[in-house]
Amino acid sequence: MGEAKDYRDESLTDQERVENLLEQMSLEEKVSQLSYQAREIKWLGIPAYNWWNEALHGVARAGVATVFPQAIGMAASFDRSLLRQAGEIVATEGRAKYNEQSRQGDRGLYKGLTFWAPNVNIFRDPRWGRGQETYGEDPFLTGELAVCYIQGIQGNGRRLKAAACAKHFAVHSGPETGRHSFNAVVSEKDLAETYLPAFRACVEKGKVEGVMGAYNRINGVPACGNARLIQEVLRGEWKFDGYFVSDCGAIEDFHAGHKVTANAEESAAMAVKSGCDLNCGEMYQFLLAACRKGLVQESAIDEAARHVMMTRMRLGMFDRETAYDSIDYSENDTDAHHEVARRAAEESIVLLKNDGLLPLGKERIQSVAVIGPNADSREILKGNYNGTASVSYTILEGIQKELAGSVRVYYSEGCDLVRDQVEALAEPDDRICEAVAAARRSDVVFLCLGLNATLEGEEGDAANSYAGADRKDLGLPDPQRRLLQAVCETGTPVVLLVACGGAVSLPYAQEHCAAILHVWYPGQMGGLAVADILFGNASPSGKLPVTFYRDIADLPPFEDYSMKGRTYRYLTAEPLYPFGYGLSYAEFEYANARVTVDEEQENIHVRVAVTNTSAVPAEEITQVYIKVCDSPLAVPNYSLVQFGRNAFEAGETKEIELDFPAERLRVVDEEGNYVWENAKVYLYVGGSQPDERSCALTGHRVLRVELFMTEEGGVLQV
Numbered sequence: 001m002g003e004a005k006d007y008r009d010e011s012l013t014d015q016e017r018v019e020n021l022l023e024q025m026s027l028e029e030k031v032s033q034l035s036y037q038a039r040e041i042k043w044l045g046i047p048a049y050n051w052w053n054e055a056l057h058g059v060a061r062a063g064v065a066t067v068f069p070q071a072i073g074m075a076a077s078f079d080r081s082l083l084r085q086a087g088e089i090v091a092t093e094g095r096a097k098y099n100e101q102s103r104q105g106d107r108g109l110y111k112g113l114t115f116w117a118p119n120v121n122i123f124r125d126p127r128w129g130r131g132q133e134t135y136g137e138d139p140f141l142t143g144e145l146a147v148c149y150i151q152g153i154q155g156n157g158r159r160l161k162a163a164a165c166a167k168h169f170a171v172h173s174g175p176e177t178g179r180h181s182f183n184a185v186v187s188e189k190d191l192a193e194t195y196l197p198a199f200r201a202c203v204e205k206g207k208v209e210g211v212m213g214a215y216n217r218i219n220g221v222p223a224c225g226n227a228r229l230i231q232e233v234l235r236g237e238w239k240f241d242g243y244f245v246s247d248c249g250a251i252e253d254f255h256a257g258h259k260v261t262a263n264a265e266e267s268a269a270m271a272v273k274s275g276c277d278l279n280c281g282e283m284y285q286f287l288l289a290a291c292r293k294g295l296v297q298e299s300a301i302d303e304a305a306r307h308v309m310m311t312r313m314r315l316g317m318f319d320r321e322t323a324y325d326s327i328d329y330s331e332n333d334t335d336a337h338h339e340v341a342r343r344a345a346e347e348s349i350v351l352l353k354n355d356g357l358l359p360l361g362k363e364r365i366q367s368v369a370v371i372g373p374n375a376d377s378r379e380i381l382k383g384n385y386n387g388t389a390s391v392s393y394t395i396l397e398g399i400q401k402e403l404a405g406s407v408r409v410y411y412s413e414g415c416d417l418v419r420d421q422v423e424a425l426a427e428p429d430d431r432i433c434e435a436v437a438a439a440r441r442s443d444v445v446f447l448c449l450g451l452n453a454t455l456e457g458e459e460g461d462a463a464n465s466y467a468g469a470d471r472k473d474l475g476l477p478d479p480q481r482r483l484l485q486a487v488c489e490t491g492t493p494v495v496l497l498v499a500c501g502g503a504v505s506l507p508y509a510q511e512h513c514a515a516i517l518h519v520w521y522p523g524q525m526g527g528l529a530v531a532d533i534l535f536g537n538a539s540p541s542g543k544l545p546v547t548f549y550r551d552i553a554d555l556p557p558f559e560d561y562s563m564k565g566r567t568y569r570y571l572t573a574e575p576l577y578p579f580g581y582g583l584s585y586a587e588f589e590y591a592n593a594r595v596t597v598d599e600e601q602e603n604i605h606v607r608v609a610v611t612n613t614s615a616v617p618a619e620e621i622t623q624v625y626i627k628v629c630d631s632p633l634a635v636p637n638y639s640l641v642q643f644g645r646n647a648f649e650a651g652e653t654k655e656i657e658l659d660f661p662a663e664r665l666r667v668v669d670e671e672g673n674y675v676w677e678n679a680k681v682y683l684y685v686g687g688s689q690p691d692e693r694s695c696a697l698t699g700h701r702v703l704r705v706e707l708f709m710t711e712e713g714g715v716l717q718v
Contacts (some may be wrong), residue, residue, distance in 0.1 A: 056117045396527070
């Protein structure tokens with residue numbers, strides 16, 4: 001074959017270089033590049049490469065790296081710039097590691113530049129253990145935040161700084177048990193209205209380099225062998241030109257779990273023909289035999305190889321040098337990156353209740369009790385798919401650091417997360433007496449309850465006797481409920497701090513606790529961020545990216561993928577805490593909402609005056625919702641169409657501008673088409689959803705403006 005030179009010629013286009021490379025590769029060599037453990041092709045100078053790397057909230061599973069709050073926590077920030085900055089840090093730290101490891105010849109698992117993140121599945125059911133990896137239940141919020149994270153990771157240079165990958169395409173959100181044989185049945189309307197929009201945003205706006213398929217079937221067809229979704233929708237309609245990868249082991253599921261093929265050769269052939277370029281697993285070793293038997297054409301293998309080699313080309317792996325080769329290992333895990341993680345944790349915390357106790361002035365207290373199984377837990381800082389923090393602060397450590405030398409801090413574990421006793425041979429509730437003693441001697445109790453990622457997460461990672469990878473209900477485990485009641489009955493004011501990857505049902509706490517904060521899985525700096533919020537160094541500003549239901553009885557069956565009765569857009573029962581809800585130490589007043597439409601009737605412009613009427617500087621998340629009236633095709637409640645985060649000094653007024661495309665007013669018909677209707681539209685702008693529960697919890701009503709649209713696509717009147 002001779003020595004290859006042309007594909008390294010940087011005066012050629014990337015397309016020319018890839019085609020030249022493919023021309024020189026044998027069929028066996030091309031197949032060798034379609035596994036996540038791509039083999040070296042020595043004579044062509046192509047080094048081995050492992051495609052599998054993770055970065056949901058920091059570079060994961062590869063040693064020391066900055067650990068941000070879990071994705072669901074960052075979603076609560078509603079902060080596009082934060083997600084972009086976190087993505088930039090991921091890319092910097094990923095490049096720093098890659099450069100050093102490559103110099104040492106280490107090209108193993110979790111050492112590459114292809115990060116299989118973000119997870120943009122819709123968190124449609126709070127029982128799903130992997131919901132913590134997502135940006136919540138709303139397609140628009142999910143897409144907006146994912147696009148920013150992708151842009152941060154990939155950069156805007158000639159070469160990709162790193163390659164992001166949106167997962168899991170496309171209808172996937174539990175249950176974890178049985179996912180290798182599960183068939184998600186979904187209507188065309190729900191597919192277009194809920195399950196696809198975030199992926200489309202990742203492709204069309206974010207220019208994401210990779211997309212990963214899911215384990216389950218979708219209406220009978222395996223997601224990683226779904227030619228309609230991969231070839232027609234993803235590549236055809238949306239013009240995706242990156243690589244498509246299977247979830248790990250998903251292609252084996254074709255014959256072993258879903259039973260849609262007879263053997264491994266048929267499964268490999270089906271996947272490649274459907275557009276799955278890269279296999280995370282072992283199934284593509286059967287492609288050669290499948291090709292010889294006529295089950296798949298060599299041209300389909302060429303197309304897959306073309307996509308994966310193009311991604312490596314875009315990463316600069318075949319260039320003499322890139323602008324990113326100079327990123328040194330010293331740029332990993334820096335103090336500056338830790339400070340961004342601390343800010344992210346502060347912005348993620350959601351204040352669910354406050355009777356006026358918070359913020360707590362240190363001069364008002366002499367002693368506090370920090371109680372609960374999550375008080376001194378490093379597990380809650382991590383979430384799943386996490387890196388290793390070189391420095392971290394638990395909630396107890398954060399409070400101790402803040403109060404050092406001035407206030408007595410009592411501590412008690414109180415109970416185990418799920419077991420009836422802390423010590424193996426002890427009697428049930430062996431630490432409640434200690435917790436009560438601490439509470440009675442304190443001015444305030446900080447009660448730290450919830451779960452961690454060993455109890456909820458991905459099948460195999462979070463398998464446990466308590467609930468497997470998913471959650472069995474929405475309440476706190478029984479030992480924690482008993483601890484909560486015992487501590488509240490002491491009469492000492494209780495601030496409840498909940499760490500969890502999603503919604504929790506907290507009716508008792510809502511009635512009996514002085515304040516409640518949801519801290520998610522807050523990352524390595526979580527303890528300091530919690531202390532900043534508790535003692536007024538920062539004002540809480542997070543908003544819920546998911547609905548907090550009152551009871552599991554308010555939900556349809558977990559396996560039902562219809563959106564009826566799910567999420568804030570379709571919910572019929574009253575929630576405990578609604579999507580978009582979160583309190584602040586400041587008060588904000590909205591006035592003078594104006595809505596205009598540009599001459600082309602393509603964009604809607606919203607203007608509103610927002611005033612911080614308090615003496616506390618704070619940040620506010622302004623939200624815009626629409627409700628299309630009198631249309632059987634419209635979602636029954638409200639839909640988020642825009643949001644913005646702004647900082648206010650005490651007493652400051654700002655004119656907030658929030659624009660969005662007029663096409664966001666369209667509804668989806670039963671065939672999955674976006675259509676215009678002759679209908680009245682209510683547009684709402686404020687600090688929350690316009691629902692009655694949000695109004696009752698916040699004490700404020702949002703502003704409303706009426707619009708009228710036509711089925712020709714025009715907005716007739718504002």
